[in-house]
Amino acid sequence: MAKIEIKQLSKRFNKGNKYIDALSGIDLKIExxxxxxxxxxxxxxxxxxxxxxASLETPTTGNITIHSAxxxxxxTQSMVxxxxxxxxxLTVEENVAFGLKMRHLPEEITRKQTDYYIEKVGLSNFRKxxxxxxxGGMKQRVSIARAFANDPDILLMDEPFAALDEQNKFIxxxxxxxxxxxxxxxxxxxxxxxxxxxxLSDRILLMSAQPGRxxxxxxxxxxxxxxxxxxxxxxxxxxxxxxxWEHLQEEVKQTRLx
Ligand SMILES: Nc1ncnc2c1ncn2[C@@H]1O[C@H](COP(=O)(O)OP(=O)(O)OP(=O)(O)O)[C@@H](O)[C@H]1O
Numbered sequence: 001m002a003k004i005e006i007k008q009l010s011k012r013f014n015k016g017n018k019y020i021d022a023l024s025g026i027d028l029k030i031e032x033x034x035x036x037x038x039x040x041x042x043x044x045x046x047x048x049x050x051x052x053x054a055s056l057e058t059p060t061t062g063n064i065t066i067h068s069a070x071x072x073x074x075x076t077q078s079m080v081x082x083x084x085x086x087x088x089x090l091t092v093e094e095n096v097a098f099g100l101k102m103r104h105l106p107e108e109i110t111r112k113q114t115d116y117y118i119e120k121v122g123l124s125n126f127r128k129x130x131x132x133x134x135x136g137g138m139k140q141r142v143s144i145a146r147a148f149a150n151d152p153d154i155l156l157m158d159e160p161f162a163a164l165d166e167q168n169k170f171i172x173x174x175x176x177x178x179x180x181x182x183x184x185x186x187x188x189x190x191x192x193x194x195x196x197x198x199x200l201s202d203r204i205l206l207m208s209a210q211p212g213r214x215x216x217x218x219x220x221x222x223x224x225x226x227x228x229x230x231x232x233x234x235x236x237x238x239x240x241x242x243x244x245w246e247h248l249q250e251e252v253k254q255t256r257l258x
Contacts, residue, residue: 001067002029003186004053004154009062010211011048021211022048026062028205028214033184037197039248040207040215041255046190049212050156053188054079068153075099078152082159085143086131093118093127095142099150117145120179137168141175148179154186162192170228173199177225194244198222199231206247209254216247 009026012019022045030036038046051057053064054077066076078099079085086095096118100110118127121141131139140160147155160176161169177200180187191197197204198220206216222237231237 003032003034003067004028004030004188005065005067007062007064009049009052009059009064011045011052011057012060023052023059024211024213026212026214030186030188032067032186034203035180035187035201036189036203036205037201038188038190038205038207039192039194039197039244040212041209041248041252042192043210043255044207044251045210045212046207047158050079050158050188050190053077053154054156066153073103074151074153075103076152077154077156078147078150080140080143080147080155080157080160082162083136083139086139086146088131091128091130092123092134092138092142095131096145096149098146113149113151117149117179120148121145121175135168137164137172140164140172144172144176144179148183148185152185154188157187157189159190159192161196169196174227176200181225194241194248195228195231197244198237198240199226199228204244206244207251209251215251218244 006026006028009023010021011023012021026049038049040046048057052059068076087098090098093114097110097114100113118124121144123138123141123145126134126138131142134142143160161172164172173196189200202220204218204220205214206218207213208215220240
């Protein structure tokens with residue numbers, strides 16, 4: 001059984017007597033443990049799709065089913081945003097523990113999970129600091145640690161590294177991959193970077209210009225663990241990059257005409 005099933009999903013935003021069709025005719029199955037990247041031109045509805053999966057938005061037509069083990073009490077989904085995903089008045093450790101505390105889990109479990117993921121993202125020496133005392137990369141580490149500590153069924157990541165400098169991005173991508181390989185969570189990850197999608201995912205969904213449709217479903221059977229050095233140097237991956245760009249550039253040009 002697929003982890004996520006999306007059937008004939010569409011989303012229309014109404015504004016007065018005008019409307020925007022953000023998504024149209026999305027049919028999709030995502031397997032448990034898959035790392036899926038959504039790639040598409042600006043405004044094609046990637047964030048809208050993620051927000052619908054997070055139940056922050058309702059679809060206009062169609063439906064979404066997320067299959068979870070009936071006995072599990074963990075949250076269905078956790079979201080990681082591009083920026084401002086941390087709570088400013090809580091320390092690093094309080095931020096990471098936040099979801100667990102909200103669920104009133106035993107203190108010992110909360111502490112163990114929190115310590116584990118703080119260590120995983122390399123913030124052990126910064127656990128008592130507040131977000132204003134952290135760099136952008138450190139804040140994103142807090143968001144990632146919190147999302148995984150929550151132990152959700154699926155992780156929804158909306159360009160989590162977009163605001164970071166390139167070197168920090170490379171480091172966080174590899175850290176994310178290392179945690180993901182340990183947990184094998186189902187991840188849906190929005191990016192504008194073909195390199196990032198090739199580095200991270202099992203599958204890339206290319207979306208069309210507005211209204212967003214799944215234009216191409218690309219399965220990547222590249223060996224893991226992967227590194228950015230491989231993505232930049234292996235001819236097989238370069239070939240994939242060119243194929244994706246060929247499809248994508250038409251859609252990007254389309255958005256300039258809308
Ligand atoms: N709450 C809203 N009300 C009205 N229109 C909206 C709303 N949210 C999104 N839209 C519109 O829906 C379309 C899709 O937006 P969305 O943010 O999902 O695209 P995106 O692919 O994530 O874009 P980007 O890559 O630039 O972040 C856009 O035209 C946007 O203006």
